[in-house]
């Protein structure tokens with residue numbers, strides 16, 4: 001098992017990058033040697049957007065990473081579409097094998113690596129190749145970021161069920177409140193989820209308007225995630241390299 005954390009989620013826009021940025025900030029503060037890889041990112045029209053507004057930029061800044069953007073996000077596509085469709089429409093052909101090799105070359109085995117998927121667990125990355133296949137190939141344990149709005153119990157249970165069926169170790173769920181005024185479904189999300197699934201809840205992020213700005217208070221946001229347990233769990237699921 002690899003030395004790292006694969007951040008997946010129940011959907012696109014659920015907060016995977018926010019969680020990656022919080023972890024990156026915390027690891028940096030704890031002098032933990034780590035890297036972050038976003039294998040494929042769509043919706044990157046130019047270098048300026050990549051450097052200022054991409055997932056890669058957000059996590060690079062939060063974790064003060066010295067790697068170049070090419071080392072963090074090897075494949076970018078201009079259109080905001082699932083990677084396979086975005087690649088096809090930009091005339092690129094990337095096979096699953098090529099993607100795996102690229103990512104393996106970017107991983108430093110002695111370091112902890114945070115990898116962020118694209119969209120949800122079954123989002124298509126390459127021909128015949130989903131996010132799920134990348135997690136399996138890399139042998140990373142998965143951290144699931146879930147929205148808490150109505151419908152999220154279903155999405156989260158489906159995601160956890162599929163991870164277990166594929167024997168992918170699950171580090172836990174982070175419940176992320178992405179709307180300002182939580183309704184009863186959102187307030188009871190964790191209670192309902194844990195009634196049906198024994199998964200560990202690694203954190204619950206409140207809605208935070210600060211996240212729309214360039215410099216959120218990562219320190220404060222980190223208090224909502226059990227980073228100590230996450231680190232311990234990701235170490236115990238990682239066999240010696």
Ligand SMILES: Nc1ncnc2c1ncn2[C@@H]1O[C@H](COP(=O)(O)OP(=O)(O)OP(=O)(O)O)[C@@H](O)[C@H]1O
Nearest residue numbers: 012013014015016017018118119177206207208211
């Ligand atoms: N707890 C929160 N409070 C307020 N806004 C949030 C919160 N979590 C996420 N957001 C906002 O929602 C948007 C989507 O979050 P994020 O980029 O982390 O999603 P993602 O899962 O990484 O999406 P993708 O699949 O595109 O990589 C961002 O603008 C982010 O600032």
Ligand SMILES: [Mg+2]
Nearest residue numbers: 016017055116
């Ligand atoms: Mg993201």
